[in-house]
Amino acid sequence: xxxxxxxxxxxxxxxxxxxxxxxxxxxxxxxxxxxxxxxxxxxxxxxxxxxxxxxxxxxxxxxxxxxxxxxxxxxxxxxxxxxxxxxxxxxxxxxxxxxxxxxxxxxxxxxxxxxxxxxxxxxxxxx
Amino acid sequence: xxxxxxxxxxxxxxxxxxxxxxxxxxxxxxxxxxxxxxxxxxxxxxxxxxxxxxxxxxxxxxxxxxxxxxxxxxxxxxxxxxxxxxxxxxxxxxxxxxxxxxxxxxxxxxxxxxxxxxxxxxxxxxxxxxxxxxxxxxxxxxxxxxxxxxxxxxxxxxxxxxxxxxxxxxxxxxxxxxxxxxxxxxxxxxxxxxxxxxxxxxxxxxxxxxxxxxxxxxxxxxxxxxxxxxxxxxxxxxxxxxxxxxxxxxxxxxxxxxxxxxxxxxxxxxxxxxxxxxxxxxxxxxxxxxxxxxxxxxxxxxxxxxxxxxxxxxxxxxxxxxxxxxxxxxxxx
Numbered sequence: 001x002x003x004x005x006x007x008x009x010x011x012x013x014x015x016x017x018x019x020x021x022x023x024x025x026x027x028x029x030x031x032x033x034x035x036x037x038x039x040x041x042x043x044x045x046x047x048x049x050x051x052x053x054x055x056x057x058x059x060x061x062x063x064x065x066x067x068x069x070x071x072x073x074x075x076x077x078x079x080x081x082x083x084x085x086x087x088x089x090x091x092x093x094x095x096x097x098x099x100x101x102x103x104x105x106x107x108x109x110x111x112x113x114x115x116x117x118x119x120x121x122x123x124x125x126x127x
Numbered sequence: 128x129x130x131x132x133x134x135x136x137x138x139x140x141x142x143x144x145x146x147x148x149x150x151x152x153x154x155x156x157x158x159x160x161x162x163x164x165x166x167x168x169x170x171x172x173x174x175x176x177x178x179x180x181x182x183x184x185x186x187x188x189x190x191x192x193x194x195x196x197x198x199x200x201x202x203x204x205x206x207x208x209x210x211x212x213x214x215x216x217x218x219x220x221x222x223x224x225x226x227x228x229x230x231x232x233x234x235x236x237x238x239x240x241x242x243x244x245x246x247x248x249x250x251x252x253x254x255x256x257x258x259x260x261x262x263x264x265x266x267x268x269x270x271x272x273x274x275x276x277x278x279x280x281x282x283x284x285x286x287x288x289x290x291x292x293x294x295x296x297x298x299x300x301x302x303x304x305x306x307x308x309x310x311x312x313x314x315x316x317x318x319x320x321x322x323x324x325x326x327x328x329x330x331x332x333x334x335x336x337x338x339x340x341x342x343x344x345x346x347x348x349x350x351x352x353x354x355x356x357x358x359x360x361x362x363x364x365x366x367x368x369x370x371x372x373x374x375x376x377x378x379x380x381x382x383x384x385x386x387x388x389x390x391x392x393x394x395x396x397x398x399x400x401x402x403x404x405x406x407x408x409x410x411x412x413x414x415x416x417x418x419x420x421x422x423x424x425x426x427x428x429x430x431x432x433x434x435x436x437x438x439x440x441x442x443x444x445x446x447x448x449x450x451x452x453x454x455x456x457x458x459x460x
Contacts (some may be wrong), residue, residue: 003184004429013180015397023277023370032279032367035360051379055356062299106137106360111289113283115296 035105047078047091058114058123061088088120099123130327141343148389149382160385161365162374168392175399181460183411187430193419196235200419202439212419219418226415230260244359255319262312265305266341268292269348272303276359276366306349313342337394337403344390347383357381 003009018025046053048060064086067073076084076091078112085091096102107114162379197208213219225231238252272288275281293301317338351357361377362384368375398404402416410416443450443457450457 001185003181003186004187009184009411013177016176016407017173023274024372026278027367027370030279030371032364032373033130034364046191051358054358054360086296109279110363111275111285112300112361113286113289 037105038101141339148385168395265309345385
């Protein structure tokens, strides 16, 4: 089998192969470690069911932000009948005390940068 | 095939393709759709493109068949158009880069019209160029952004792309400009085939099928990001397990993700057998990738074989006596 211009085409194929298999050789021999956000021990339920919180917590926080800042409305009536303070510092962070051990686990894993901390002070971490 | 059928058949095909993973996952075939199908599609994509390229490389291109779009290199006092009529390999590289990155030949697209009776007029037609450029670049950036699912830690360029792409900080999750642009571009590329009568006439199912497939892919992705969210931590776990060759399927990823993955797999597998191979083909277009240097360099046909010739001298040598007998003039006595 004769290939014409092989000196140009074969390196071209190799370069394309390297580019397209980028995720494979980048992770070669590495073990994929899934994130392990540290969950609070004493409380079992969040303000909404876990599957909703896992996928859509940002929507909830955004709604809270608008209600508090624009409407001065501060109490969230959860589906389980309890009332919660719509607040990051006095609500969420009460249970999820550590940003590094909770938020950052998944957010770093997926390279999602929430803009909560543009205004809020991140909690001090004990090292 | 009529225009209606050309649109309807691929539309039905794509709708069926959307239903397959939805039903399949309900039946508990998530391993098949999350592992077997993507791997198979990847192998078909690679193998298929490789076969295509090798097949093209086996055809000799003995002569320079460059499309010339400017002044050829000539006397020193004639201005040479370097990138539209390249003379050296370096100039060819620039021409190819302009072609691949900026679609320069599409930029030259013209429309022809008969005006005021039998007056033929040509005008510039840049919309196709703009639509194509918007689509391809958005698709490329979206593909690069997806690398956040395939690397741990996420490479820095993804972060940069996300910042630029989410520049407007609209909504939550932030709107990516490329998501809006790709939908607009695909809509335009579809509508032009439907609205313009000449294009409708020449459009085939193989033109509409990739468009509908891309619509399915893009809309399922946008749906997952902005409206019907799936658990992307699990999605990344699956993606990482695939690229580390230890496939495991986490429970409870939404069905929409499987639709997205299946659309992508079909697109990948369909690539080498369709007009989408232009991704590889553009690099092997002899009308673009050759230097126009026929006047300076001799290009020998590779399938030339030594031709057995019988010169007049040899002919006369053989028949001299007979020629003399019938009185034919000969050069040597």
